[in-house]
Structure formats: structure tokens, C-alpha cells
Amino acid sequence: MRVELPSGKPAPLRVLASKTASAREAFTAARYNDLGSSLPGLLSAAEAARDAAAGQARGQANAILARAYVLASELAAKQHSDAAWVAADRALAAARASGMPIPVGEAARVLAITMRRSGNCSSAVRFLTTESDVLDPAEERTGAVRTTLLLTAAYSAGAGSDRATALALLDEADETVERRPHAPGGLFTVDATKTMAAVYRIGVLNTLGTPDEGVEIARGLNIDLMATPERRARAWTDMARMWHALGDGQEAFAALRRVEQEAAQESGGLRCGR
Incomplete structure (x- = not known):
């Protein structure tokens, strides 16, 4: 194109x-x-x-x-x-x-999203894990970018129904966030924080068809801690998907109302990219 x-x-x-x-x-x-x-x-x-x-x-x-x-x-x-x-x-x-490694990581993440959206989930996972391997986890900025690649790779694995890989990547991302709980901001869209990692876990569980496993995580989640309206809207979208899949229309509707409040121009609601 x-x-x-x-x-x-x-x-x-x-x-x-x-x-x-x-x-x-x-x-x-x-x-x-x-x-x-x-x-x-x-x-x-x-x-x-x-x-x-x-x-x-x-x-x-x-x-x-x-x-x-x-x-x-x-x-x-x-x-x-x-x-x-x-x-x-x-x-x-x-x-x-x-x-420069940070722009490469940011660009790799969005390219992998397009791969996943076209149905090439396993290719997206391989690409992201390869790119994450060259980023130094000990350096603050590149380590934070590496975490965002792991989170996106986990979601891609979930979309491809690869539960074992998705959960392993989530656990690896959680470990890096635990070591660096106050990662620097300024990354594109996704920041390496505990709240972001928890939202991704809920999204992955949704894609794997086990939304019930995300309920306990959702109960302890404070979406207001997320830094931007775009990410808060994305998180509430995941909440809406979870409650809808569980048959709780009231909670799903309440979550969708929060999406609208956070980002009135958010298009596609339940199908937004990660």
C-alpha cells in the first residue's frame, strides 16, 4: 500500500x-x-x-x-x-x-502489532523476543523498552492461543517491572509499570478465553494510576471485554462509559491495537 x-x-x-x-x-x-x-x-x-x-x-x-x-x-x-x-x-x-536502540524498540513494537493484527501471531512473538534480546535489561531506558516488547509479545502469543508462551512472557515482564518499579516515562503509548503489566495480563487472559482468571487482578487494579487518557481508555476496554465475556452486562456497560469519558475519539472500542 x-x-x-x-x-x-x-x-x-x-x-x-x-x-x-x-x-x-x-x-x-x-x-x-x-x-x-x-x-x-x-x-x-x-x-x-x-x-x-x-x-x-x-x-x-x-x-x-x-x-x-x-x-x-x-x-x-x-x-x-x-x-x-x-x-x-x-x-x-x-x-x-x-x-539508536530505543527508537528501534518503539518501531519494532508497532510493526509487531500490525503482524499480529494480520494473523501472524507467532511471527510477531518471534520478532519481538528477538528484538528484546538485544536490549540491555540493566540499563534504565532500554530495560523499560524491553519490558514493553515483552508485554506486546505476550498479547500476541495470547492472540495466537499459545497460553504457555503468553504467561511466560508476562511473568518475565513482571520480573523486570519488579526490579524497576519507577521506570521512566516518555515511551510511546506503553510504559513499563506494574499497573500496565497487570492490564496486559487481563488483556491476555481475555484473548486466551479465560477472562475469569482476570477478575481478581481487575479487583485490585487502579486504572486512574495510568498516565494517559489513551492508556486508561485501553484499560477500560479490556475491563469491558472481560465483563462482557463473563455475562456481566452492567459492569461491561460501566467500563464502556469510562472509555467514553477518558477518550471520546477512541475508535473501534473493543478492537483497538496494543
């Missing part, structure tokens, strides 16, 4: 970095219409800046471009658009060209 961008002129890297941070804020605040309006211009300017740069500046430009394409893939996944795959592929190419 081709994704055409408007022609753009290179902008200073500090300007592009600021605009990319603003775009991320729009995504995490679930202002998807605002993000959709700003992304084409941001991507074209970032590509122009990358093409005009050399040396260290080119690496920095590629990192910014990768992050912008990660956001484009995240948004396309929300909209159930095939453009998510193209954007994720471009994100990973730019991230690898940057030579």
Missing part, C-alpha cells in the same frame, strides 16, 4: 523534535483528529530534514522520523487502516538507520 505525503521543506531538528513531542501528546490525550491533521506535514518535514542531513545530525533526524512514523502507525491501527503496516515499516527502517 502506498502512502503519499505532501512535499515538505527541512526544518531544524529542535523544531521537529518539539512538533513530534506535541504529536505524541495529542495521541496520548486521545486527540486523534488533531494528530491526523498534523502528521502529514510533520512526516514530510522530517523526511526532508533527514534527506538534507549528514553525520550525527542525520542519525538524529532518522530518530525523529521514526518516532513520527510510530505515531502514524499507532493512529492508523486505531482507525483499522492498512496504512499502519506501511507506517510501521518506515518507522523501523528510520529507527535502524538512526542507530
Whole structure:
């Protein structure tokens, strides 16, 4: 699938970095219409800046471009658009060209989501575990990214009905979160926290067809601790799926109301990407 961008002129890297941070804020605040309006211009300017740069500046430009394409893939996944795959592929190419492990990890995660959504669950798991193996778990930032890859791999394994692998990956992610309970923020969409890991476990149990195993976890979960409206809406979506599968329409409806309160522009509700 081709994704055409408007022609753009290179902008200073500090300007592009600021605009990319603003775009991320729009995504995490679930202002998807605002993000959709700003992304084409941001991507074209970032590509122009990358093409005009050399040396260290080119690496920095590629990192910014990768992050912008990660956001484009995240948004396309929300909209159930095939453009998510193209954007994720471009994100990973730019991230690898940057030579920076954190953008590579962020891009790998969104590409794996597109793989899982297309039915290639086992391939997504293999890809994510391979990428996580090259990240240093002892270093704070790369260790946090590694945890997010493990969580996404667990969800992919669950979607592929591989219970043993899914639970093993969740346990590994839990261990890393326990060692680093206050992981730094700023990662795309998913932060490595105990609350995030618990929400993922509930989502995995839903996909495995055993939502009853998530009830006790849900009872002790404080979704308000999650940092962004987008993630809180995602968590309440998992709660709604769990209660619906268990036949509790009242709890499911209450959870869906929370989704609407947190993120009115959240599209697709029960089918959002991870």
C-alpha cells in the first residue's frame, strides 16, 4: 500500500523534535483528529530534514522520523487502516538507520502489532523476543523498552492461543517491572509499570478465553494510576471485554462509559491495537 505525503521543506531538528513531542501528546490525550491533521506535514518535514542531513545530525533526524512514523502507525491501527503496516515499516527502517536502540524498540513494537493484527501471531512473538534480546535489561531506558516488547509479545502469543508462551512472557515482564518499579516515562503509548503489566495480563487472559482468571487482578487494579487518557481508555476496554465475556452486562456497560469519558475519539472500542 502506498502512502503519499505532501512535499515538505527541512526544518531544524529542535523544531521537529518539539512538533513530534506535541504529536505524541495529542495521541496520548486521545486527540486523534488533531494528530491526523498534523502528521502529514510533520512526516514530510522530517523526511526532508533527514534527506538534507549528514553525520550525527542525520542519525538524529532518522530518530525523529521514526518516532513520527510510530505515531502514524499507532493512529492508523486505531482507525483499522492498512496504512499502519506501511507506517510501521518506515518507522523501523528510520529507527535502524538512526542507530539508536530505543527508537528501534518503539518501531519494532508497532510493526509487531500490525503482524499480529494480520494473523501472524507467532511471527510477531518471534520478532519481538528477538528484538528484546538485544536490549540491555540493566540499563534504565532500554530495560523499560524491553519490558514493553515483552508485554506486546505476550498479547500476541495470547492472540495466537499459545497460553504457555503468553504467561511466560508476562511473568518475565513482571520480573523486570519488579526490579524497576519507577521506570521512566516518555515511551510511546506503553510504559513499563506494574499497573500496565497487570492490564496486559487481563488483556491476555481475555484473548486466551479465560477472562475469569482476570477478575481478581481487575479487583485490585487502579486504572486512574495510568498516565494517559489513551492508556486508561485501553484499560477500560479490556475491563469491558472481560465483563462482557463473563455475562456481566452492567459492569461491561460501566467500563464502556469510562472509555467514553477518558477518550471520546477512541475508535473501534473493543478492537483497538496494543
